[in-house]
Amino acid sequence: MHTVIERSTRAHLTASDLHVARGGRPVLTGVDLVVSAGDRLGVVGENGRGKTTLLQVLAGALTPDAGSVRRTGTVGVADQEIPVPPQRSVGDLIDVELAGVRAVLRRFDAAVADLAEERPGAERAYADALAAAEAVDAWDADRRVDLSLAALGAVDDRARPLDTLSVGQRYRIRLACLLGARHDLLLLDEPTNHLDAGGLDHLTARLREHPGGVVLVSHDRALLADVVTEVLDLDPTSDGRPRTYAGGYAGYREGHRAERERWAAEHREQQRERQRLSDDLSAAQNRLSTSWRPDKGTGKHTRATRAPALVRAVHRRRADLEAHAVTAPEPPMRFTPPPLPALPGATLLDATDVTVHGRMDRPQSLALSSGDRLVVTGPNGSGKSSLLAVLAGRLEPSTGRVHRSRTARIGLLAQESPPPSRRRALDVYDAAIGRLVSAGRLAESDVVPLGALGLLTSRDARRPVSELSVGQQRRLDLAVLLAARPHVVLLDEPTNHLSITLVDELTEELGGSPAALVIATHDRQLLRDTASWPRLAL
Structure with missing residues (x-):
């Protein structure tokens, strides 16, 4: 049985060439969008890319520095914060x-x-x-x-x-x-933040049957996959303007990946051409310095007459190099974890009948070897975080026992970052890895620099941790965890505060790792992506 939905013909929202700057810093640059009845536009992007600002502009609560917005029909807005x-x-x-x-x-x-x-x-x-x-x-x-x-x-x-x-x-x-x-128009900012599974199902159904237009800012990949018809990506692009992808969330993922690959390929080609021109100039300069000054004796006249041609060649090469511009900006970093090790034939971690009083009262048992996969599920308060903390050795169980292999490194990405310090992110990272090397837990040859992981830019790596966003602090936590080359990786709600792109890359990269991997999550898309993994329901 199909439900016939009467579309609201009044619903229409158009934004043209929107620009917003705050404190002299561009927040939105050249945003164009059209939303009509039946359209459900998802808005995605890293923290600080202007998603909430865009909704404020579309709702009329904020006037853009440039550009225009036209609205037809009634508008309903759900902000993240509601004044009382x-x-x-x-x-x-x-x-x-x-x-x-x-x-x-x-x-x-x-x-x-x-x-x-x-x-x-x-x-x-x-x-x-x-x-x-x-x-x-x-x-x-x-x-x-x-x-x-x-x-x-x-x-x-x-x-x-x-x-x-x-x-x-x-x-x-x-x-x-x-x-x-x-x-007629719904503008929603992270509407899944305060919903349980039943609420998420209800929201999904209502949005899919909404007769008007919807603009949805969300990091919830499952909601985007189930609801949106188009995606507006506010993350950087090769020409600095946002991209809109048709085909729903799947179309966005495919188009976003292709865009990044084209961008990276164009940047590499321009860099290669510039290097070629630079090499040509160096070669011409070398010929000039070694050929126009003749040695004493024979060939003096012949070699001297070549000097003007060699000088002209140098000038041409220099002009070619100066005329060549690398127009494609540096493409965004891609997450590149170091290879994680395996310990074949060994039980890396064995927990028997562990409980944590007041947090996880029902006894839990599990054993992990290299290559094992496990997803821990359960409602909030069921003890998922407590179980992972016990496995990592950060929390003593009230009952039961945990045996960890002496040679196995066990790493935990906790749900929340530690209190931020004034130390630079790079110093925090180097100190954590240095302690492992000094203790003989990590070989010098296995150490990877922070910049090689594709998690923090060189500028952010040199900033105090207290000045980083929550998402950037989470990236630093992930860098410290993976650089330690753990044999067992414990991830507690790994999608919290991380961008859609990074979560997809993390799932892809770690999925084939020989390390044992345990994930505690309620993220619906991550549960779909790991549907074939064993489950432990608390």
């Missing part, structure tokens, strides 16, 4: 979000009254009011909100004060209102 006016209740928030629907119903009621009194023009006004109410199914709006409140696990007590609720609860209430209000 004093003494406002859940019901007040619902009334604010459904104000447009309430206004449509008031116009309809007025039109009915005019029609009953046979006022001039009442029939036309009634027809218009009826069409407007039917377009948003206004009579069913409160029921739709109630259904979404329940599906998203949100508070439905309309008398409850908003300031007694968590940020997540307030966000879920607003999201439920937006899904029920049937706005």
Whole structure:
């Protein structure tokens, strides 16, 4: 059975050549987009690329420095942060979000009254009011909100004060209102941040059947794969302008990869040509210095007459080199982990009946050898992080035992980074690897420089860790982990704070590693990508 969805013909959003700078730094450069009824545009990019800024511009909350935005139809916005006016209740928030629907119903009621009194023009006004109410199914709006409140696990007590609720609860209430209000255009900023599995399923279904247009900023790869029809990528490109990819999330992944490969190939070719021209100039200069000054004796006249031609050749080569420009900027780094080792024939880690009081009360047992794979699943609070910390030796179990091979290196990427220091990222990295070398746990020949991993630029590597973004700190954690060449890799929610591109590269690169790999995650796309791996459900 197929659901027939009446598309909102009013929904239309156009942005042309948007430019926004803050503090003298470009945030958005040359953004163009068109969203009509039935379009669901995903917006992706690294932290700091202007995704939230773009939504603010599209909503009219921020005026761009250049460019224009045209909106047709009603607009519903779900920001990451929701201010809480004093003494406002859940019901007040619902009334604010459904104000447009309430206004449509008031116009309809007025039109009915005019029609009953046979006022001039009442029939036309009634027809218009009826069409407007039917377009948003206004009579069913409160029921739709109630259904979404329940599906998203949100508070439905309309008398409850908003300031007694968590940020997540307030966000879920607003999201439920937006899904029920049937706005022509929905602008959503990271809507999955505060949702459980049931809420994610409900959001996905509502967005797929939304009759208007949607602009969705998200790092949730599963939501993007299930919902969007196009993707706007704000990450750097070879010409500095954003790219829009058709074909949904799959089209974006394919197009993004091809774009990066073309960019890298063009940059390499321009670098090779410049090197060739530089070599030609050096050769011409060498010929001039060795050929125009004749040795004493024979050939003096012949060699002297060659000098003007050699000088002209040098000038030509220098002019060719100066005329050649490397127009393709340095392409973005690609994640390149060092080879991870195996210890064949050995049990690297063996845990028997381990528990952690108050965190993981049900005993868990597992054994890992080289090449083993395991995905640990379970709801928040079930003990996934505690189990990985016990396996890594960072947390003592309350009961049970853990045996680790003396020769095995075990590395853990914790869910949160350690408190940031004022030390440079490069110094933190070098110190961590230096300790392993000094202890005889890592050979000098196995040490890789931070820059070789493709996780931090040379500029960011020289910045204090406290000045790095959360995502950059997470990249440093990953660099320290992998540079230690672990035989067992434990990853706790590895998609947190990492870009879509890096997560895809991490999954691809580590998937074929000979090291043992354990991942604790609730990320739906990562669960899909590891569907063939054994599962441990807590």
